[in-house]
Amino acid sequence: MKNPQIKNIIFDLGDVILNIDVPVASKSFAELSGREQSEILTIFKENDLFRQFETGTLDEAGFRNFIRHILDFSDLSDEAIDTAWNSLLLDLPPERVELLKKLKETYRIFLLSNTSSIHITQVNKILEASTGIEKLEDLFEIVFLSYEMGLMKPDTRIYEKVLEQAGIKAEETLFLDDNFDNIQGANQVGINTIHVQKPTTILEYLKDYAV
Structure with missing residues (x-):
């Protein structure tokens, strides 16, 4: 169900936007x-x-x-x-990117990923091959990457840093992640959350937000 307070949506990358198999x-x-x-x-x-x-x-x-x-x-x-x-990076379904574009019309959207520079280089190649979009920064207002921040989810400090840098309020923010520990970390700082669990995808979880 859609939360009318939400103004910002933060997405995890792996198994939320991009399919992976660790x-x-x-x-x-x-x-x-x-x-x-x-x-x-x-x-x-x-x-x-x-x-x-x-x-x-x-x-x-x-x-x-x-x-x-x-x-x-x-x-x-x-x-x-x-x-x-x-090799753990699989495909990036174009319909998920279309959802992000739709959400961007109404919400401020961000990415927060535990990842490495080698993976991000490859993710951008997969993104361009799948959708023609060159890099993640073209989809999100700010891309927050653990290796650049020196912090990893579920450390609560990473969520606090995202809120501060983006200038957004926890109670007005929704965070989607496939890892339950990461969901709990976000909850601890007051962020609303959705635990993404396969086979359900963000297309189903956010259908009410994309109207």
């Missing part, structure tokens, strides 16, 4: 390195790989070198690493 990346690195996928997952978790890259602790070169180090595979090329890392 385990595919570990499978790709397993195939590259000749290891089991379960071993790759353990290595990534023990080394806190996602957090380091997605909060900007590691830059692109540092990330690639870290991958070579933790997989003990010094001959991995930059291209091979990027391709494996990006």
